[in-house]
Amino acid sequence: MYKNAPIGVFDSGVGGLTVVREIIRQMPEERIVYFGDTARLPYGSKSRDTIIRYSRQNIRFLLTMDVKAIVIACNTASAYALETVEKEFELPVIGVIRAGAVTAVNATRNGKIGVIGTEGTVGSGIYTEVIKKLNPDVKVTGKACPLFVPLVEEGLLHDSVTDEIASRYLSELKGRFIDTLVLGCTHYPLLRSTVGRIMGSDVTLVNPAYETALELKALLEERGMSCEPGSAEDDPDKYRFYVSDLADKFTAFATSILPKQVKETRKINIEKY
């Protein structure tokens, strides 16, 4: 009955658009409603309680758009809130952590995996926990990289300062001889070339966005919830974008990373939900 309803996706800001990009690539039929919580970002340095409260509000807002499933396209919110909210809401909710963990476990050859992310994600230990459940023999080393998001947002993607900061953050992981590194924050794929050069070509970089879209596709198919082919073809509102602040800035950024031009982003007051 809800087959043709949109998928709801939320993130603290623009980072989750890397997940939207993968969903569009893998499921071009599906409608999407995206919410970026730009009035309260970042999530990575805030507490579990606060992130759970924000996640509930974000989901309640997306439910007003009659979404059929929720994707938490933010590592910190997936780490802190997924377990709580998936019990509280009736529709399927998936995060980005499990998909990233599965890919990493499948990719490692020497059983040594590194995870980089925000203080919230790394401090939660969630990647270690999920990876250990998949394979208790794997060793996981986490490293918080709090300056990566501000550096990306300042546009210093290829810069000597970013190289220097990345070298410091990653030196500990290099010392542990990891062969697989999870980019555990949606902003980090934008630093992929810097991180890859420092870690060396023997280290596999895992971007959870790709794997999350695959997991979502499997889930929708399994439950018979995939959109009917062609149903959204002429829908001008196939992709809808909402933020809690700075809608125009978001539109410009979204257009730069999504395959189609984003016409409009609407601003809402998320504190009301």
Add this chain to the structure above:
Amino acid sequence: MYKNAPIGVFDSGVGGLTVVREIIRQMPEERIVYFGDTARLPYGSKSRDTIIRYSRQNIRFLLTMDVKAIVIACNTASAYALETVEKEFELPVIGVIRAGAVTAVNATRNGKIGVIGTEGTVGSGIYTEVIKKLNPDVKVTGKACPLFVPLVEEGLLHDSVTDEIASRYLSELKGRFIDTLVLGCTHYPLLRSTVGRIMGSDVTLVNPAYETALELKALLEERGMSCEPGSAEDDPDKYRFYVSDLADKFTAFATSILPKQVKETRKINIEKY
């Protein structure tokens, strides 16, 4: 009648404690209630509308503590919200911009002033506007320094990376031959030595916190609202601290920059106000 009531101070996080420190130094008799909006920080990269809404909520919360005056100890909130909220509330509200502007105009000898701050503060043009009203002949050059706050929060106060970023941000101001530089963000005094070394000893650095406390003192005296000597002497709640997230982290930081140990910080839900 409200003489012995506390002064209400708010900021997006811990930065405003530099203003509290100055108030304590200059008015040791006064009670203070501080609110740090740690669940929604930073303010510097968000819109005018959002910052006005947040400022109203922060003031409404402080009013529940029966404060006699409000200090907006945040440059961005002073830039965006002061003009609006001082009309909406009956008690005196002061910000940090005017005090910084007055000091800078008094300090400059060649009539060239620089202002560094967040994107919000610099983009608002408020310092230029206030300085021009004081002296239309002064030239003002603003420069946003978005990485300074994350660098301070990462603890890189004396570091080659901070030197490199500061050199880039400040090169434009050096090229304008300014002789006075306003540290237009409450975090920036913590980078004072780096900024001072790059700008050179001929450039006067202005910290609005000091001058704001002076302005507040004059205002309270003028209106007969100063605390009666000794009235708060034995009050265990003379200084009260509230945040919207991460109370323990705040307590530790506040203790490190205030003259007395902060015993307790209480967490509130600011979205309810």
